Amino acid sequence: MANHRSGSRMNRAGGIAAVLAAAMVLPAGLASSAETKSTWGFAVSSWHTAIYETRFMDECPEGINATNDEYWWRSLSKDQRGKLTNNGMTTQIGRQAIANHRGPNGEDICQVPTAVTDPPLLTVQSKTSYGLNLDGTSDGRETGKTCKHEKFTGVDGTPAVDNQLYRLLGCVYGWRSIGHVETAANGHRRTNGLGMILLEVTDVDDPRNDDDVKVTFYRSVDQFTFDKNDNPLPYSTYRIDYNNGTPRYGATLPGKIVNGNLTTESGDVSLPFYANYGFQTMRLRDVRIDVQISEDGSAADGILAAYYDTEQLWEYVGELGWQPTGVYNCPAIYAAMRKLADGYRDASGQCTAISSAFKIKAVAAFIRHGDPKTPTDVQAGR
Amino acid sequence: MLGIFLRGCLLAFGLTALAAVSSCTPRDAGPALSSRAGAGETATPIVSLRRLTFEQYQNIVSDVFGSPVAVVGQFDPLVRTAGLLAVGAANATTTPAGFEQFEAAARSVATQVVSPANRGTLVPCTPQAGAASDDNCTRAYFASVGRLLFRRALTAEEIDMRVAIVRAAADNNGDYYAGIESGLSSLLMTPAFLFITEAADGRPSKVGVQRLDAPSKATRLSFLLWNTTPDDALLTASERGELNTAQGLKRQVDRLLDSPRLKRGTAAFFADMLAFEKFAVLEKDSTLYPAYSLEVANDAREQLIRTINDHLISRNADYRDLFTTRKTFLSSALARVYRVPAPVPGGWGAFEYPGDDPRAGIQTAFAFTALHSHPGRSSPTLRGKAIRELLLCQRVPDPPGNVDFSLFTAPSPTLKTARQRLDAHSTNPVCAGCHKLVDPIGLALENFDGAGQFRRTENGAAIDPSGRLDGVDYKTAGELGAALRANRAATSCIVNRLYAYTVGRAASPREREAIAAFEKRFEGAGYRFADLLRAIATDEMSYVISVDQ
Structure with missing residues (x-):
């Protein structure tokens, strides 16, 4: 498949590289010959929960959801508020930890979201969403592995789109476009690179149209490089995260390219996910991507859709409840998540995963396989 | 003084x-x-x-x-x-x-x-x-x-x-x-x-000519080969008068040439010859060239130094091959600019441009193409001038003070490439003479933009890098390297520069014969730089005080 050499393999960043010659590197956008297969590399530079927002917030006709703090505040008398908040001087962030412990026995309601019963979460009412059809139905009916749910129409008009994660979080402030949960998470990912995803597209015969390519997902151990304006720089070299001689991540999906649009078939993929000081390996099922690669091969932009394990989702949302960015109401989100989960129904009939879509942007990158060798002075030209 | x-x-x-x-x-x-x-x-x-x-x-x-x-x-x-x-x-x-x-x-x-x-x-x-x-x-x-x-x-x-x-x-x-x-x-x-x-040692070697005294000789030798003060062994040899004998001088020259410090000395000479002081004021428009940074500039300088030292000292290769070599060293930041994989992520590593890569020779490196460009665009004229003056030791007159550059700098729907703009600009007979000298050379490097990145087109029009250098035609930047390699001015230039660098002044007309002899010895040694260093460092002429002084 790829260009192995001395235990180290290097792909072409966005452009094309001959598969059998690691050192064969052509300028981006230069077409490969029909006889050679090429490899592309991309570093995912932006990852956002795909939230479709309208100018007048029509998708949330009842407004944005109240937070743990507001529910707690409402439950207190004026005297209690004064005693618990230094006579009203404690800031919202300062009283967040107190507010979280509003369970009847002082439980942290983000860790034990069933400890209280709050009013239902205000969910998205829109008919339009980003995403892909994950269950294969046209109407969201119950199937052998999915639960009945409502479908969206894609932003581009695609019918029968599944994105219950949007329905769940689209009216929670932190996940909207200027919300702290998403902006802080994406910012942290960019600056520390802990959750940097690499995409490698192999077996490419034609960079614009190829009906048989493979897409492999890796994690980078190197950090992003940015220009002076804080934009990710293409054509950097990133090393793959290895564990005992094999990539720690490395799921591969078959795919195709049509007019520069790269799509994959469905498959299970684990991905590194870092957000708001927490790291997890996302267990995503039925993953598919749909991204447009720029003409010169330097960037890619599109959607990654999948079923996201609800336990993992709650691991993230529940832990985040302690953070300054965790300004939302855990019990309401948890109850709604259970209700809206639409994939991988267990024996009890409860779905254990939720259809999701993530907007991703990537820049061309060179992906280095194998453990890097320690350079000697001679190799380095000293 | x-x-x-x-x-x-x-x-x-x-x-x-x-x-x-x-x-x-x-x-x-x-x-x-x-x-x-x-x-x-x-x-x-x-x-x-x-x-x-x-x-x-x-x-x-x-x-x-x-x-x-x-x-x-x-x-x-x-x-x-x-x-x-x-x-x-x-x-x-x-x-x-x-x-x-x-x-x-x-x-x-x-x-x-x-x-x-x-x-x-x-x-x-x-x-x-x-x-x-x-x-x-x-x-x-x-x-x-x-x-x-x-x-x-x-x-x-x-x-x-x-x-x-x-x-x-x-x-x-x-x-x-x-x-x-x-x-x-x-x-x-x-x-x-x-x-x-x-x-001067006060003892004329022949009528009207004096020689350096022993400490001066040791100092000149040490700064030539190591770019530093003489070490104890060299000073001792000088104090014992050993540098005044051919054998003693050769012994010290050989010792200095065998030292790892030789690379430091070689780096200093080429940094001077290639005008690396320009890096101190190098700026690029970050909007046009987002990949450019201070790190890239520093690494570009280092890249050329490592390439030159590896080629001339470690591998003792032909000096002329510096204009065609595909072997170099890259850092991660430079690899990004060149759009090739970093040989050692986060560090430096050896790299060889593939056969079809447009880069070959030091004149295609960022330290040349970007250094001799404007902050927001390339410059065939600056690049051509740099090749003429720095690599071939040919003087290119400065432009007259009243030149109208508007034809070149103003956006034009018809003059899309630098070649087209320069052709229009050079219709002025006052400018044409010098532009004929430098533009054909610089245009060969137009596939590299103002920040040294490869491009095939400019403003949507295909770039034509073909031209002619002193009677040799070329179609690409790589072929320009071959033309430079074959140009005798290139080898003559480095001999002259190294001699001037050694003695700290331009050679006088009376020294032409000695320099011609150095050129001949350089050629006879297969254009090995270390042999040229040895020839100059062991020749009494390099320690004679010019009568012009």
């Missing part, structure tokens, strides 16, 4: 530092203005002074005191003369701010040497009871350190002066090491240290 000396001392007086004052007392400075005398020697006439470059200053401090001692700051810029800063160093003008930099550097170095962390290893003397100094140890210490710094043995007067400074400062401060610090500052601010001082 000698006026600098006086002016420097006067300015240093104005700076009030004890060390500065002491360094310019009449007793110290007086003889140095026109002659110098080693201990027990007859005064010899000084024939040239060259101000140390900042890098030379750093090298000397590092070699004398070790890596724990750093030099910070910057010196007044030198003026490129006859193609080299090394020649300009003989005509240096030093401003009051420049002397302040000397003072600051001297004090900083002296402070670091006597710091509690370093004094145990760098200062062999320990204070006697209280702050009292051990004059004998102090005397021996300054004789030893001063010999390396002044590149000759200190006179008894020079040592006595430092001992007195140490004693006075130690008494005033109640601290012996404060005395050492003042004494060291004094040495480092003395013109005998700051200026490479060359003197």
Whole structure:
């Protein structure tokens, strides 16, 4: 498949590289010959929960959801508020930890979201969403592995789109476009690179149209490089995260390219996910991507859709409840998540995963396989 | 030139530092203005002074005191003369701010040497009871350190002066090491240290021609090959008169050529020849060239130095192949600019451009294409001029002051490429002459934009890099490299530059014959740079004082 050499393999960043010659590197956008297969590399530079927002917030006709703090505040008398908040001087962030412990026995309601019963979460009412059809139905009916749910129409008009994660979080402030949960998470990912995803597209015969390519997902151990304006720089070299001689991540999906649009078939993929000081390996099922690669091969932009394990989702949302960015109401989100989960129904009939879509942007990158060798002075030209 | 000396001392007086004052007392400075005398020697006439470059200053401090001692700051810029800063160093003008930099550097170095962390290893003397100094140890210490710094043995007067400074400062401060610090500052601010001082030995080799004295010879040799002060072995050889015999000189040249420090010396020469001082002011429009950064600029400089040292020193390859070689070294930042995988992510590694890569030869490196461009666009004219002047040693006249550049700089729907714009611009007969000299060469590099990145088109129009260099046609930047390789001016240029770099001045007409001989020996050695160095360093001609001086 790829260009192995001395235990180290290097792909072409966005452009094309001959598969059998690691050192064969052509300028981006230069077409490969029909006889050679090429490899592309991309570093995912932006990852956002795909939230479709309208100018007048029509998708949330009842407004944005109240937070743990507001529910707690409402439950207190004026005297209690004064005693618990230094006579009203404690800031919202300062009283967040107190507010979280509003369970009847002082439980942290983000860790034990069933400890209280709050009013239902205000969910998205829109008919339009980003995403892909994950269950294969046209109407969201119950199937052998999915639960009945409502479908969206894609932003581009695609019918029968599944994105219950949007329905769940689209009216929670932190996940909207200027919300702290998403902006802080994406910012942290960019600056520390802990959750940097690499995409490698192999077996490419034609960079614009190829009906048989493979897409492999890796994690980078190197950090992003940015220009002076804080934009990710293409054509950097990133090393793959290895564990005992094999990539720690490395799921591969078959795919195709049509007019520069790269799509994959469905498959299970684990991905590194870092957000708001927490790291997890996302267990995503039925993953598919749909991204447009720029003409010169330097960037890619599109959607990654999948079923996201609800336990993992709650691991993230529940832990985040302690953070300054965790300004939302855990019990309401948890109850709604259970209700809206639409994939991988267990024996009890409860779905254990939720259809999701993530907007991703990537820049061309060179992906280095194998453990890097320690350079000697001679190799380095000293 | 000698006026600098006086002016420097006067300015240093104005700076009030004890060390500065002491360094310019009449007793110290007086003889140095026109002659110098080693201990027990007859005064010899000084024939040239060259101000140390900042890098030379750093090298000397590092070699004398070790890596724990750093030099910070910057010196007044030198003026490129006859193609080299090394020649300009003989005509240096030093401003009051420049002397302040000397003072600051001297004090900083002296402070670091006597710091509690370093004094145990760098200062062999320990204070006697209280702050009292051990004059004998102090005397021996300054004789030893001063010999390396002044590149000759200190006179008894020079040592006595430092001992007195140490004693006075130690008494005033109640601290012996404060005395050492003042004494060291004094040495480092003395013109005998700051200026490479060359003197005649007073014995004409033939009528009208004089030779350098032994310390000057050792100094010239050391700065040529190592870009630093002579080490103890070289100074000893010079003191024993060994450099005055062909065998003794060859022995020292061979020793210096075998040293790892040779790469430092080679780097210094090529940094001078290739005008790397331009990196200090290199700017690129970050909107147009987002990949450019200070890191990229620093690495680009380093890339060329590593490439040159590897090619010429490690592999002892043909100098001419520098214009066609595909072997280089890349950092991660540079690999990004070149759009190739980094050989060692996060570090440096060897890299070879594939056969179909447009890059080959040092003239296609970022350190050439981007350095000789404008902040927001490439410049065939600047690049062509740089190749003519830096690589072929050919003079290109400056443009007249009233040139209208609007045809070239103004956006035009029809003149999309630099070639089209230059063609239109060059219809002016005043400009045409020079542009014919430089543009065809520079246009061959138009596939590299203002930040050295490869491109096939400019404003949507295909770039045509073809042209002709001194009768040789080419179609690509790679073929331009082959044309440069075949151009005899390229090999003649480096011989001339290296000779001028060695002697610190442009060669005089009387030296043409000797240079022609060096060129012949260079050719006979397969254009191996080390052989050229050896030829120049072992030839008596390189230590003769030009009658033009």
